[in-house]
Amino acid sequence: MNLDFNLNLTQQQKLVMTQQMQLSVKLLQMSNYELLDYVNKEVQENPVVDIEPSDIVQEKNDEIDYNKLSQYLESDNYNSREISRDNEEVSPLNFISERKSLKDFLKDQIIDLLENDYIKSICYYIIECINSSGYLTENIEELSETLKVDKKYVYESLEIVQSLEPIGVGARNLKECLKIQAEKKGILDKNLQDIIDKYLEDIAENRYNKIAKDLNITIQEAQAYGDRVKNFEPKPSRGFYTGDETEYIIPDAYIKQIDDQLYIIMNDNFIPKLSINNLYKNILNDSQDEDAKKYVKEKINGATFLIKSIDMRRNTIYKVIEQIVDIQRDYFLDKGSYLIPMTLKDISERINMHESTVSRAIKEKYINTDRGIIKIRDLFTTSVSNNKEEDLSTVKIKNYIKDIVDKEDKSKPISDQDICNILKNEGMGISRRTVAKYRDELGIKSSSKRKRF
Known part of the structure; x- marks a missing residue:
């Protein structure tokens, strides 16, 4: 048995996540609601941070016709009005009583x-x-x-x-x-x-x-x-306030169509605009107390990185949404009923970021569109190749399945194998097992359970 001890030098590449990197990742995957809560806590805990009123920042896909955009936003009540206390308008919301439990x-x-x-x-x-x-x-x-x-x-x-x-x-x-x-x-x-x-x-x-x-x-x-x-109600409390509240959804962006153009409006005006309090900057420059200067420097560094991280988060989310809108343009313009196949890799290659970054950027994020509020992750679909030299998204195939079931004779429901055969005739070569999987995901029962006597 050899019990000799030797010292060897080895060289390794290793990525160590610093606290700042961890914060940046953490902020990126937060929802708007979580980010607002986090920022409010940081403002309370870090004395060097000041809050300023934030402006609504508007983004674009192509050149913006500002007159049209301004009129459109006004019609949607995006612009807030300053009302003097003497002439304060009374909102009907003031008369809405608390929901009865x-x-x-x-x-x-x-x-x-x-x-x-x-x-x-x-x-x-x-x-x-x-x-x-x-x-x-x-x-x-x-x-x-x-x-x-x-x-x-x-x-x-x-x-x-x-x-x-x-x-x-x-x-x-x-x-x-x-x-x-x-x-x-x-x-x-x-x-x-x-x-x-x-x-x-x-x-x-x-x-x-x-x-x-x-x-x-x-x-x-x-x-x-x-x-x-x-037809009976298994949950008698349905429709009443019970205290079991779902989290509020705050869209991260609005996708607005004006004529034939799509505009991305980032919905971050509710996030307080942060800045560094000048008083603490003066302490850093003028104070002779080294402990005080060290404390202030740490707080300013933390606040500065927080401000940069929030801005980086916003830019990353915008880049991701911009590419999604570009790929799914016909879907948002209502020119196509279905989404086209799109993966995290497609977006990551376009913006030159890792797939994991894209995944974090879309986690629990929503966009408000003319089709309603959509979870961004739901826009990502895999594809199935057909014999017509085009890729079909799983969403499109699921809609085919739903249409087939909706039109079937309920006294003789179509089996999964029959659906599989119909799809193959349409150029969608998927197996019976895949049909059953998609049917289950759509909440459609098997043919034996759909039969009407």
Whole structure:
């Protein structure tokens, strides 16, 4: 065994991510909402940073006709107006009240009931135990024990809560929720009750022949029952404010069409414009306190890099969007129904950046277009070659599949293999397995589950 120790010199290439590089990457992949939150925190923590009012920065693809652009932006209310306090206009938004929650809506109905305060107080407690989907999360025994009341009063109060709008609220599970709705609509017969209790999975799988055989009814009758169940609301709280809020989407850019031109307007005017406070610059130049100068220098360096990183982020996102708009020009001009194939590599080669940078630049980013708000990543599609010497995007193929299914005879749904054959005749050579994959991604059920009797 050789236990000798030797010293050897080796040369390696190694990339070390500095804190500044990490910050730059971090800012690039932030959404606008996250960036705004981050900047506000930095302003609070770094005393050398000043906030200035920011101007709306407008970008272009080609030469801008500023008169047309100005008129267009004014029509879209992009320009803000300064209003004096003496002549302040009253916005109708000032009169919009806070959204009423589901629980508040239910409590308001309890107030109007001709019930004694004892029962009402139990009802209020039950309402507080209803979750964001509209279901009661605690059982009768738990409620009785917690409130120290007889179970019969809890049952009585629960029955009152379940009689409120929206129909189905206060149910303890999905089956009870569906039966409450059926009963309120006056259609809860024995067959429907049995179907809700025993055959929900069979309805989902379109196994109406099994239901018909078990209940001694026709397949058409079984399917009619299934249609009724599918029309019920499984989430009674839908449409009410429940506190489960989705994040606000702040588009990173607007794509506006004027005549036959597309313009990119970066939506970063809400991000505060940052600058270095002159007071701290003077400290750096005039102060004799070395510790103070060192502290200020660190803060100024941090603030300077933050300002540069935000500007770099903006420029990178703009370059990416600019190339996307160029590639998908017909799509944005509504001259083509579908996106053409486009990958991260296509964009990275055009702007001479790494694919990972492009990926970070589009992460959780959105653009506002005439087609609505679009997630930038959704504009990237792979391609499938056909025998017509052109590449088709997966989006286009999915739309073909959707059109085929929409036009099929519902009593004889088209199988995946038949769809595959139709697409091959159109020059789209994809396998049956790929058809099934795209169909699943479109939320379309298999032919056996689409069959109407």
